[in-house]
Amino acid sequence: MDQKIRVTGGGTGEPLLLLLHGLGATGDVWSGWAPLLERHWPGRWLAPDLPGHGGSAPLPEYTFDAFADALVPLVPAGGRTVVLGHSLGGVVALALAARTPVTAVAGLGVKVAWTAEELDRARSLAARPVTWFDSPDEAAARHLRISGLAGLLPPGHPAARNGIREEDGRWRLALDPRAFAVGAPDMPALIAQSPSPVTLARGEHDPMNTDAQFASLGVATLTLPGLGHNAHVENPEQCLTLLP
Structure with a gap:
C-alpha cells in the first residue's frame, strides 16, 4: 500500500x-x-498503528476520512470483517465501514459531544512543536500520559516503547501532534453512512461520554460496569462482549 502502516496481529x-x-x-x-x-x-486479527502514530507514516492532513482511507487495504474484499475501535479508532471504524465490506462495527469510548473550548485546546495541541526528551523512559512516560494510559501500563510496555522514537540521541513521541486537529465527529452522519450494524459501548466511569449521549444516536449501546475510558486495556475479557 502507498501509506505505510505498521500492523501486529495473529490467528488465521x-x-x-x-x-x-x-x-x-x-x-x-x-x-x-x-x-x-x-x-x-x-x-x-490485526491491530494497526493509525497514521501518524507509532510506526505508521503521517498524513498530509488528519481527517476521519483520511484515517479510514489509509486502512482500506487491510480489509479483504471478499471476506467477513468486524471492526472494533477505541475513541478516535471508533470514529475511524465508522468511516471505514462506509468504504469497505465490514460485517459489524463497535465503537468503545467514543467522545461524541465536544465543546468549543475542547476543540480550541485540541487545535492548540496540534500546533505545538515536538517536545524532545533526554531518555526513553521520560518519553515513554509522556506517551502514556498523552494516550491516557498512565497508571494502566508501565513505561517498558510495548505500547509505550513503540509510541516513542529516537533521533540523534534524543527521544520524542512517535505521535504526529497535528493529529490532534482531526476535530469532532459528525456521529449521526457517520452512523447513517454505515451499512453494517453499529454498537457503541462505554466504560461506566468514562468521563468522555454518557449513556444518554449514546442512547440519542439510535444504535445498540452497552455500558461496561466498573470500567473507565480505556476499558479495552483495563479488562480485555469484559470487552470481548462487544464482538459478535
Whole structure:
C-alpha cells in the first residue's frame, strides 16, 4: 500500500477482526487481547498503528476520512470483517465501514459531544512543536500520559516503547501532534453512512461520554460496569462482549 502502516496481529482464516486504537496510542494497546482471541476468536486479527502514530507514516492532513482511507487495504474484499475501535479508532471504524465490506462495527469510548473550548485546546495541541526528551523512559512516560494510559501500563510496555522514537540521541513521541486537529465527529452522519450494524459501548466511569449521549444516536449501546475510558486495556475479557 502507498501509506505505510505498521500492523501486529495473529490467528488465521476468517472472520477478520480489526482493532483500532485511540488518539495518541498504538496498536500495542491490544496486546492483552492476544491470548483471549486465540481462545475465543475463530479467525485472524490485526491491530494497526493509525497514521501518524507509532510506526505508521503521517498524513498530509488528519481527517476521519483520511484515517479510514489509509486502512482500506487491510480489509479483504471478499471476506467477513468486524471492526472494533477505541475513541478516535471508533470514529475511524465508522468511516471505514462506509468504504469497505465490514460485517459489524463497535465503537468503545467514543467522545461524541465536544465543546468549543475542547476543540480550541485540541487545535492548540496540534500546533505545538515536538517536545524532545533526554531518555526513553521520560518519553515513554509522556506517551502514556498523552494516550491516557498512565497508571494502566508501565513505561517498558510495548505500547509505550513503540509510541516513542529516537533521533540523534534524543527521544520524542512517535505521535504526529497535528493529529490532534482531526476535530469532532459528525456521529449521526457517520452512523447513517454505515451499512453494517453499529454498537457503541462505554466504560461506566468514562468521563468522555454518557449513556444518554449514546442512547440519542439510535444504535445498540452497552455500558461496561466498573470500567473507565480505556476499558479495552483495563479488562480485555469484559470487552470481548462487544464482538459478535
